[in-house]
Amino acid sequence: MNGSSCCVRFICEIGDATAAVFHDALKLISFTGETISELFLALRNPLRIRWKETLYYMNMCGANALPISSLICLLMGLILGYQSAVQMHKYGADAFLPALVGCSIVRELGPLMIAVIATGRAGSAFAAEIATMKATEEINAMQTMGFSPWRFLVIPKLLAMICMMPLLTFFGDMFGIAGGMIVGTFELDIPVHTYYTQTVYWVPPRFFVESLTKSIVFAIIVTGICCLRGFEAEEDSLGIGRATTSSVVTSIIVIIVADTLMARMFNMIFYGSAV
Amino acid sequence: MESGYAVEVREVSVGYGAKTVLRDVSFRVRRGEIVALLGGSGCGKSTILKAVIGLLPVQSGEILIEGESMVSCSWAARRKIQRKFGVAFQGGALFRSYTVRENIALPMEEYTDLSREEIDRRVREKLKLVDLSGTEEMMPGDLSGGMVKRAAVARALALDPHILFLDEPSAGLDPLNSARLDDLIRNIRNRLNAAIVIVTHELDSIFAIADRAVFLDRDAGTVIAEGPPAELRDHSPVEKVRVFLNRGHLEKKE
Numbered sequence A: 001m002n003g004s005s006c007c008v009r010f011i012c013e014i015g016d017a018t019a020a021v022f023h024d025a026l027k028l029i030s031f032t033g034e035t036i037s038e039l040f041l042a043l044r045n046p047l048r049i050r051w052k053e054t055l056y057y058m059n060m061c062g063a064n065a066l067p068i069s070s071l072i073c074l075l076m077g078l079i080l081g082y083q084s085a086v087q088m089h090k091y092g093a094d095a096f097l098p099a100l101v102g103c104s105i106v107r108e109l110g111p112l113m114i115a116v117i118a119t120g121r122a123g124s125a126f127a128a129e130i131a132t133m134k135a136t137e138e139i140n141a142m143q144t145m146g147f148s149p150w151r152f153l154v155i156p157k158l159l160a161m162i163c164m165m166p167l168l169t170f171f172g173d174m175f176g177i178a179g180g181m182i183v184g185t186f187e188l189d190i191p192v193h194t195y196y197t198q199t200v201y202w203v204p205p206r207f208f209v210e211s212l213t214k215s216i217v218f219a220i221i222v223t224g225i226c227c228l229r230g231f232e233a234e235e236d237s238l239g240i241g242r243a244t245t246s247s248v249v250t251s252i253i254v255i256i257v258a259d260t261l262m263a264r265m266f267n268m269i270f271y272g273s274a275v
Numbered sequence B: 001m002e003s004g005y006a007v008e009v010r011e012v013s014v015g016y017g018a019k020t021v022l023r024d025v026s027f028r029v030r031r032g033e034i035v036a037l038l039g040g041s042g043c044g045k046s047t048i049l050k051a052v053i054g055l056l057p058v059q060s061g062e063i064l065i066e067g068e069s070m071v072s073c074s075w076a077a078r079r080k081i082q083r084k085f086g087v088a089f090q091g092g093a094l095f096r097s098y099t100v101r102e103n104i105a106l107p108m109e110e111y112t113d114l115s116r117e118e119i120d121r122r123v124r125e126k127l128k129l130v131d132l133s134g135t136e137e138m139m140p141g142d143l144s145g146g147m148v149k150r151a152a153v154a155r156a157l158a159l160d161p162h163i164l165f166l167d168e169p170s171a172g173l174d175p176l177n178s179a180r181l182d183d184l185i186r187n188i189r190n191r192l193n194a195a196i197v198i199v200t201h202e203l204d205s206i207f208a209i210a211d212r213a214v215f216l217d218r219d220a221g222t223v224i225a226e227g228p229p230a231e232l233r234d235h236s237p238v239e240k241v242r243v244f245l246n247r248g249h250l251e252k253k254e
């Protein structure tokens, strides 16, 4: 008796969980569909784009994020430089420091760090903004006035992030390399010019293509997930907090997963094999 | 079209998820008529309003706006219908990132070909109607609660709609402004021959402006009385309605 009721409950829970997954998937699909169709409309008729908002977000998640992004990338370069210089010095491999720092920063750490910073700065703000607008019925008002919330809320953020993330990433890459250069010059006595030519030799332009491609993908992930979480938020102050937390957590997980897949993909493209 | 109803709600049941808040609600509003939705707090006035303006799917029933169905229509068709009416939400729902002027100008910029000057002129005119002249460049966050409500009414009027839905526009207003708002609503009705559905708790404004009242009840979960407010107050067979409209007293009994 007890066993069978337990079993029934177990089956019910599996059912509920499956239904929840399907429900989520459905919401994700409709959100993505709306976003793509609205993006398509926007690109066909750029006058439809809300430029004022777009410029505001460009400033907020681009220009205003530059100092902190640059600082963190510079420090990443320094840390990477210090940690590897110690080990490499033991084997007399000092000359490879520019290669190690350059490749790590440009191919991996630059785009990743910028994406994580953007999630914390811009993504959480997106989620909180949309969740608040939902709670104050602004989104309802928008809908009854016949305005698409996607056009007003999602597309400006998406365009701003797609424009600004590659720029931030490029600056971040440069600052990261500069960080490595500081270590190389002052700790390993590598002349600046040598460090520079070594970096140019070991970090070909296609690595920057990888860097910027990743940053565009991350921009789409961060904006999409954070906006979606905002739209899904419950309409109270706790709901806004939860939406913000879950937007950041989900974004970071998805970013890391996407990064793993892209690292593999770019290795295949560059070297013809995964490793 | 003149013969038909501006808003027709037929045996509508609405609720959130599996929960039904109201069932079998029916009422109709003609052009030029002001109908008050009454009922205790939490009886579902805002809920039925949300269903009528297409924000909440109905569980059953039919809603017609100027003869066109809001229930069984495509998404694009619903948007088109939505442009026919103006809505002032209970909390105002002004866009916080825009100034008052931008809030009111937005529908005009999107849906008309008016010049900037003409839009500015109309924004000033609407704000004057609700006694908010001079607040054009303020952000909604800097307005008081009552001012936000009046600005929301001004925004609902932006496109001179023929149908207006006002959710407690006068709650939180001082008596003077509340009376002014009543005048304004009557003016709009006369000027645009508009159909107006208003949710309110102010007995004075109910008797002053409403041609008919639709009384919702939380326990019954549906409409329990409908008719001219004065008549309901004195002759409604439902005691609850008489009590409500007599401000809780039934001194006139016997």
Ligand SMILES: Nc1ncnc2c1ncn2[C@@H]1O[C@H](COP(=O)(O)OP(=O)(O)OP(=O)(O)O)[C@@H](O)[C@H]1O
Residues within 6 Å of the ligand: B016, B021, B039, B040, B041, B042, B043, B044, B045, B046, B047, B048, B090
């Ligand atoms: N988003 C929601 N999810 C679930 N239930 C809700 C939701 N919004 C409202 N309700 C419930 O629906 C019922 C009716 O709410 P509604 O807001 O329509 O009341 P109201 O008549 O407008 O009250 P008031 O006069 O205070 O504005 C309430 O019992 C409320 O608990």
Ligand SMILES: [Mg+2]
Residues within 6 Å of the ligand: B045, B046, B047, B090, B167
């Ligand atoms: Mg309400």
